[in-house]
Amino acid sequence: AQTVTQSQPEMSVQEAETVTLSCTYDTSESDYYLFWYKQPPSRQMILVIRQEAYKQQNATENRFSVNFQKAAKSFSLKISDSQLGDAAMYFCAYTSLGGYQKVTFGTGTKLQVIP
Amino acid sequence: DGGITQSPKYLFRKEGQNVTLSCEQNLNHDAMYWYRQDPGQGLRLIYYSQIVNDFQKGDIAEGYSVSREKKESFPLTVTSAQKNPTAFYLCASSISGSYNEQFFGPGTRLTVL
Numbered sequence: 001a002q003t004v005t006q007s008q009p010e011m012s013v014q015e016a017e018t019v020t021l022s023c024t025y026d027t028s029e030s031d032y033y034l035f036w037y038k039q040p041p042s043r044q045m046i047l048v049i050r051q052e053a054y055k056q057q058n059a060t061e062n063r064f065s066v067n068f069q070k071a072a073k074s075f076s077l078k079i080s081d082s083q084l085g086d087a088a089m090y091f092c093a094y095t096s097l098g099g100y101q102k103v104t105f106g107t108g109t110k111l112q113v114i115p
Numbered sequence: 116d117g118g119i120t121q122s123p124k125y126l127f128r129k130e131g132q133n134v135t136l137s138c139e140q141n142l143n144h145d146a147m148y149w150y151r152q153d154p155g156q157g158l159r160l161i162y163y164s165q166i167v168n169d170f171q172k173g174d175i176a177e178g179y180s181v182s183r184e185k186k187e188s189f190p191l192t193v194t195s196a197q198k199n200p201t202a203f204y205l206c207a208s209s210i211s212g213s214y215n216e217q218f219f220g221p222g223t224r225l226t227v228l
Contacts, residue, residue: 006157097213
């Protein structure tokens, strides 16, 4: 079974600084997708960024970028120029392209942004 | 505005009672999902549906039931067989295919008294 591990339950960053959230996963599949979702205090989950495993280039969305290391099964999220609005729970997630069609989430990392 | 709604926001239930959580979407999405969120455990999949009149069990389906009679609606019933139902429940929808972005509702907090 696929598993997603986020080993940092909580992290903090100074406003305007850069922070990296870690995620590792376990799979025997060769083709899959990885996601980072953000859940702010309002608890409304939104997608931050998505990475297709067959693409070697790391995905980027404005201040958010990933470091995807397929061989190491690692998928970290880098937030640059951190803002107060970045404070949230961040969930790493995985899905394969097989028939089961479900998404497996990690346990989340709570990010605090210090003014 | 297109989106996904859940009601009620807060729900209280006495032990032994069944309760139904509502989830509606007007995004024309084929796929819909129910997750349970507990502190320190992330999101766990309860049920999902890729098409009307069809649904599959997720990782923690015991004590829950669903129906998918309309594309827009995917209600979740928490039955008395669910031993620890107090949790935050999230509904999501997406274009068919798990590799697509999931859009989440605002959630329902269920408390068993």
